[in-house]
Amino acid sequence: xxxxxxxxxxxxxxxxxxxxxxxxxxxxxxxxxxxxxxxxxxxxxxxxxxxxxxxxxxxxxxxxxxxxxxxxxxxxxxxxxxxxxxxxxxxxxxxxxxxxxxxxxxxxxxxxxxxxxxxxxxxxxxxxxxxxxxxxxxxxxxxxxxxxxxxxxxxxxxxxxxxxxxxxxxxxxxxxxxxxxxxxxxxxxxxxxxxxxxxxxxxxxxxxxxxxxxxxxxxxxxxxxxxxxxxxxxxxxxxxxxxxxxxxxxxxxxxxxxxxxxxxxxxxxxxxxxxxxxxxxxxxxxxxxxxxx
Amino acid sequence: xxxxxxxxxxxxxxxxxxxxxxxxxxxxxxxxxxxxxxxxxxxxxxxxxxxxxxxxxxxxxxxxxxxxxxxxxxxxxxxxxxxxxxxxxxxxxxxxxxxxxxxxxxxxxxxxxxxxxxxxxxxxxxxxxxxxxxxxxxxxxxxxxxxxxxxxxxxxxxxxxxxxxxxxxxxxxxxxxxxxxxxxxxxxxxxxxxxxxxxx
Numbered sequence: 198x199x200x201x202x203x204x205x206x207x208x209x210x211x212x213x214x215x216x217x218x219x220x221x222x223x224x225x226x227x228x229x230x231x232x233x234x235x236x237x238x239x240x241x242x243x244x245x246x247x248x249x250x251x252x253x254x255x256x257x258x259x260x261x262x263x264x265x266x267x268x269x270x271x272x273x274x275x276x277x278x279x280x281x282x283x284x285x286x287x288x289x290x291x292x293x294x295x296x297x298x299x300x301x302x303x304x305x306x307x308x309x310x311x312x313x314x315x316x317x318x319x320x321x322x323x324x325x326x327x328x329x330x331x332x333x334x335x336x337x338x339x340x341x342x343x344x345x346x347x348x349x350x351x352x353x354x355x356x357x358x359x360x361x362x363x364x365x366x367x368x369x370x371x372x373x374x375x376x377x378x379x380x381x382x383x384x385x386x387x388x389x390x391x392x393x394x395x396x397x398x399x400x401x402x403x404x405x406x407x408x409x410x411x412x413x414x415x416x417x418x419x420x421x422x423x424x425x426x427x428x429x430x431x432x433x434x435x436x437x438x439x440x441x442x443x444x445x446x447x448x449x450x451x452x453x454x455x456x457x458x459x460x461x462x463x464x465x466x467x468x469x470x471x472x473x474x475x476x477x478x479x480x481x482x483x484x485x486x487x488x489x490x
Numbered sequence: 491x492x493x494x495x496x497x498x499x500x501x502x503x504x505x506x507x508x509x510x511x512x513x514x515x516x517x518x519x520x521x522x523x524x525x526x527x528x529x530x531x532x533x534x535x536x537x538x539x540x541x542x543x544x545x546x547x548x549x550x551x552x553x554x555x556x557x558x559x560x561x562x563x564x565x566x567x568x569x570x571x572x573x574x575x576x577x578x579x580x581x582x583x584x585x586x587x588x589x590x591x592x593x594x595x596x597x598x599x600x601x602x603x604x605x606x607x608x609x610x611x612x613x614x615x616x617x618x619x620x621x622x623x624x625x626x627x628x629x630x631x632x633x634x635x636x637x638x639x640x641x642x643x644x645x646x647x648x649x650x651x652x653x654x655x656x657x658x659x660x661x662x663x664x665x666x667x668x669x670x671x672x673x674x675x676x677x678x679x680x681x682x683x684x685x686x687x688x689x690x
Contacts, residue, residue: 200687
């Protein structure tokens, strides 16, 4: 065996990104998802809530920086850095979303053709596109890493999109009793959640299946998630509580009318949010360097 | 234009860590931060057990992943191939650490004093380091730009390290790379390191 090979002896977990980044991934995605769905259902206050959630996540991300006072420099390298691009996406959502919300909240929702109407339409369109990009760009931040094979997946941007929308709608469901404005169609939202949960499950299993034939470190990540120390959280929390239990409940109890009870819908939403946060947590914490030098 | 690189002869390295100490002295790097170090491992079984050494440092890759992910442009690659961090631009996001498969980078949180509650004269005189930024080997560019070798190369008592222009076919490092079947670390990552190893 060559001397260099003697040192290629194993894998080690990444430890640089912790709970602040994980919570940003969750809140940033959920906030953008909530803002996007609010545009679809035309609910201005829900959109404002989405922007607040996104801003809260962004504050946590800033706190994670070694030099947060220099955060503005992160806008300087969009030609190659997805983090830099993400800064622009977040800024676009906040500016366009804020503008759109202000135009509507202050009663300036004039018909198209007027200045206010045109501004609102442009802000809506750009804000919606930027919200989608905020939901997916974190997947692109992880996917190209040459050091952590578990993240090298084209699935991540899509999974992050699905999970972000899932979390955004769950926050909408939970906050619906308190939100002023038009009444929400909870049955429609719950149906959308079922489709999204199935999509998340399929994407998640596809990612694990592909990674199981990948590099040593990726296989170790999967072992940790399915048979190792993270298995209870992944199988019980992400897959079980976050996806399977709500789906099974809807399949068996949906016809009984139980789903129409808000408390039941809220519990299902909380379970999905719990699973969503755990998913982000485990994606980051199960990242392993391949191999240890 | 030159492309600086290093060749390390593993048959000659005795694992004395003189390179590690020379690097520390040159850069006054904080406690726990190593730009250059020597990995050690025991292999084989008694009575044939032995220790093997692998000196490592930043590989100054031709296609550095750390540079591409950096959102501020703090990590850059000079025309001569040296990959540098501008500590005044770094925001400490650590995305470069996540991207580097060699573990060559370290986040410095400011707790780098060698003696808690006391700063030595050496630290006072030489440590001008920013806190909250990522650090790594810079091939001693301040020495290289004066025509000198990096401190680790200069210091190595067994002369197992060779530094020079990989693009110059007449250079020692070019000959070593081509004649001695030099290997780089983790070539499958596709980053094309500029640090090579010869010997077995």
